[in-house]
Amino acid sequence: MHAWTFEAIGTAWQIDTREPLAPDVRAAVLGRIERFDEVWSRFRDDSLVAAVARGAGRWHVPDEAGALFELFTELDDVTDGAVNPLVGQTLSDLGYDASYSLTASDEPAGTPPWSSIDLSAGVLTTSGPVLIDVGAAGKGLLVDLVAGIVGREVDQLTVDASGDLYHGGTAPLRIALEHPLDAARAIGVAEIGPGDALCASATNRRAWGDGLHHVLDARTGRPTSDVIATWVVAPRSCMRADGLATAHFFADPALLMERFDHQFVRMHADGRVQWSPDLPGEIFT
Amino acid sequence: MNLPAHKKMLSAAAAASVLLITAACGTSEESDSGASTPAATSAAPTSDAPTEESETPDVGAEEAGYADGTYEAEGSYSNPGGESTVKVELTLSDGTISDVTVTPEASNGTSKQYQTQFAGGIADQVVGKSLDDLDVSKVAGSSLTATGFNDAIDQIKAEANA
Numbered sequence: 264m265h266a267w268t269f270e271a272i273g274t275a276w277q278i279d280t281r282e283p284l285a286p287d288v289r290a291a292v293l294g295r296i297e298r299f300d301e302v303w304s305r306f307r308d309d310s311l312v313a314a315v316a317r318g319a320g321r322w323h324v325p326d327e328a329g330a331l332f333e334l335f336t337e338l339d340d341v342t343d344g345a346v347n348p349l350v351g352q353t354l355s356d357l358g359y360d361a362s363y364s365l366t367a368s369d370e371p372a373g374t375p376p377w378s379s380i381d382l383s384a385g386v387l388t389t390s391g392p393v394l395i396d397v398g399a400a401g402k403g404l405l406v407d408l409v410a411g412i413v414g415r416e417v418d419q420l421t422v423d424a425s426g427d428l429y430h431g432g433t434a435p436l437r438i439a440l441e442h443p444l445d446a447a448r449a450i451g452v453a454e455i456g457p458g459d460a461l462c463a464s465a466t467n468r469r470a471w472g473d474g475l476h477h478v479l480d481a482r483t484g485r486p487t488s489d490v491i492a493t494w495v496v497a498p499r500s501c502m503r504a505d506g507l508a509t510a511h512f513f514a515d516p517a518l519l520m521e522r523f524d525h526q527f528v529r530m531h532a533d534g535r536v537q538w539s540p541d542l543p544g545e546i547f548t
Numbered sequence: 549m550n551l552p553a554h555k556k557m558l559s560a561a562a563a564a565s566v567l568l569i570t571a572a573c574g575t576s577e578e579s580d581s582g583a584s585t586p587a588a589t590s591a592a593p594t595s596d597a598p599t600e601e602s603e604t605p606d607v608g609a610e611e612a613g614y615a616d617g618t619y620e621a622e623g624s625y626s627n628p629g630g631e632s633t634v635k636v637e638l639t640l641s642d643g644t645i646s647d648v649t650v651t652p653e654a655s656n657g658t659s660k661q662y663q664t665q666f667a668g669g670i671a672d673q674v675v676g677k678s679l680d681d682l683d684v685s686k687v688a689g690s691s692l693t694a695t696g697f698n699d700a701i702d703q704i705k706a707e708a709n710a
Contacts, residue, residue, distance in 0.1 A: 421685075421686070423686060426688060426689065428686065428688060436685050436686060437683065437685055437686075438684055438685065438686040438687065438688050439679055439682050439684040439686070439687045439688070440688055440689070441679075441687050441689020442674075442676045442689075443689065445676070446689065447678060447679055447680075448675070448676040448677060448678055448679060449676050449677055449678075449679055449684075450674045450676040451674075451676070452682060452684060453688070462688075463688035463689050465689060492689075494688060533673075534672065534673035534674065535670065535672055535673070536669075536670070536671050536674040537669065537670050538670075539669075540669065542669070546669060547674060547675070547676050547677050548669075548671040548674060
């Protein structure tokens with residue numbers, strides 16, 4: 264296997280293929296990531312979401328917005344509004360802003376309801392300034408887009424964007440589930456099949472002072488504290504695995520299992536671990 | 549028995565499921581192996597224990613004085629998704645339920661989903677294993693995420709130490 268590693272959207276990527284990818288394929292991958300960043304990054308002031316944050320208006324958004332916003336609507340619904348991408352301004356006010364100030368405002372902005380913006384026929388309409396944070400599923404979506412490009416060239420591939428992973432090919436892949444409080448240990452192993460995605464999410468790494476981290480409950484504007492790490496395996500879509508990994512910080516697992524085709528593991532703040540009965544793997548109890 | 553509270557809760561939920569869905573079809577290991585316990589006795593925990601006591605799972609078994617051992621039962625029930633079956637294995641130690649395993653055997657998707665709510669795994673304080681001892685290709689966690697964020701943290705630490 265050949266591993267191509269690079270940094271993009273502020274994180275480490277690794278794409279494994281049997282043979283090295285041709286230069287034009289690499290360029291296509293990096294170009295696609297750049298175009299995604301130009302639209303969705305709230306860490307640059309020339310992005311589309313930065314423009315949307317400046318005031319009400321109508322914007323043409325790329326095709327990928329359709330599936331992404333549809334998933335957000337499902338997640339908003341199943342979590343009673345806890346997962347809501349309009350939490351961006353609140354998150355920014357708490358210190359996770361474009362300049363990484365990591366300094367919390369005394370009065371962070373509230374989060375408008377997800378239903379307050381509209382996407383129809385590729386046009387986003389807003390009635391006021393809103394800061395969209397696609398973090399709940401955006402990186403997973405980007406993994407899918409990259410895997411789509413690579414998958415046109417080769418049939419054996421694994422795209423790993425540090426916590427969001429898509430596996431294509433013929434052989435299963437064994438993945439350790441990193442202990443959120445000890446990176447040298449694993450709480451279990453998942454074995455995913457070709458066509459599966461696995462996403463991991465944890466609150467402890469991207470954390471700054473006074474219980475602040477990047478997974479906010481949009482209803483309260485405060486970081487969630489009960490669940491500290493989640494893993495989700497879902498077929499075919501890293502975007503859905505990513506979104507469900509976020510939802511598992513908030514929603515009743517039984518409800519999520521009922522509505523979405525996936526398997527999960529989640530660790531609570533007290534060290535308790537829960538997982539779905541059909542988890543393809545093992546938890547080291 | 550000294551189980552943590554949530555383990556008891558899980559047992560309670562599972563025990564309640566047993567009570568509701570098994571129609572006295574249990575067999576015990578002892579009867580399977582030809583020992584003295586008749587099948588009727590092993591079925592008793594499921595048929596006699598009152599359902600309203602499901603929030604205190606230990607009481608029903610204890611008061612009735614059931615024999616220790618591992619009991620296995622299969623139950624079927626009707627639901628909106630069709631006919632479903634679950635396999636339940638529970639262990640009695642000193643007259644109390646010490647372990648319960650519920651395995652869904654639903655054949656259709658809807659029923660399988662209904663059953664997942666009481667068939668998932670749960671464990672206390674998972675310590676895990678050292679990554680060095682595992683044969684894996686990948687690690688999924690948060691240790692590599694958000695280099696920009698980590699840089700900012702490092703910078704703040706450096707400034708704090710300056």
